[in-house]
Amino acid sequence: MAKKTVDEMSFLDHLEDLRWHLIRATLGVVVAATLAFIFKKFIFDVIIFGPTVMTFPTYQWLCQASEFLGMTDTTFCAEKLPFIIQNRTVAGQFSAHIWTSIYAGFIISFPYVLYQLWSFISPGLKPNERKNSRGFLVVASLLFFIGVLFGYYIITPLSLNFLANYQISEQIQNEFDVSSVIAIVRSSAIASGFVFELPIIIYFLTKVGLVTPKILKQYRKFALVIVLIVSAIITPPDIASQVIVAIPILILYQISIYISAIVVKNQSRKSSRANKN
Structure with missing residues (x-):
């Protein structure tokens, strides 16, 4: 039996099609999560707990920078961070293993998940729209992974270093629960990944007419x-950390303005050509 075209499909047919795309996307995450579950030692000892030791590259860079600038603060040059990681629940480590594998599976399989969503949406686009969006998957995946790396190498170590060295009393020793440490790494990486999708979001919002370059410039302040505010929430309350996080986000916002302007310009050209014809 021949496959129905988009115009021939009913609402229930579209729901059925969406269901299968979601199933395939979920299977992709499960496969990647299974691999992450198997390589437990690498995921935890190298990736998750990497920012908890002072040999982590970010601490080395910040130590060299602070020494170059003659700063007296030696928190980035210490031998180790002043905390230990503990598990306080019976099933804590097993639960951490399961959920970390799922989140790692989502990050690894993100391009495939995006491909499944795009495969559902793209048949409803016009041929020229599909042609213009040809590089969508590559660009969106690249931005997501850059954001994940930014969250992992910048936000996570800055947050851990600050929180580990913050004290309200010398009588209190830091004994962080394993789930708390994993949550900082996970939220910093995934949140940054989605924040870096801003240019893609602005592109589509401009295409449907909800955003224009004029609006973006008007609300730049x-x-x-x-x-x-976001930088202050997700980073330690010191100016240097907030600036480090804010700069790339502001650059992304400026890039989004240029992308929006290009989209509007192309749409104006097409409408003028259509009027001439």
Whole structure:
């Protein structure tokens, strides 16, 4: 039996098609999560707990930078971070293993998940729209992975270093629960991955007419305030850390303005050509 075209498909047919795309995307995550589960030692000892030791590359760079600038703060040059990681529940380590594998599976399989969603959406686009969006999967996946790396190598070590060295009393020793440490690494990486999708989001919002370059420029000051607030929430409360996080987000916002302007310009050309014909 021949496959129905998009115009011939009913609402229930579309739901059925979406269901199968979601099933395939879920299977992709499960396969990647299974691999992450198997390579437990690498996932935890190298990746998750990497930012908890002072040999982590970010601490080395920040130590060299602080020494070059003659800063007296030696927190980035210490031998080790002043905390230990503990498990306080019976099933804590097993639960951490399962959930970390699932999140790792999602990150690894993100391009495939995106491909499944795109395969569902793209048949409803016009041929020229599909042609113009040809590099969508590559660009969106690349931005996501860059964001994940930024969250992992910048936000995570800055947060851990600050929180580990923060004290309200010398009588209190830091004994962090394993789930708390994993949550910082996970949330920093995944949240940054989605934040770096901003240019893609702006591209599609501009295509459907919800956003224009004029609006983005008009609200640039408000965007700056929001970015600084977000930076203050997800990083330690010191100016240097907030600036380090805020700069790439502001650059992404500026790139989004240029992308929006290009989309509007192309749409204007097409409408003028259509009017001439």
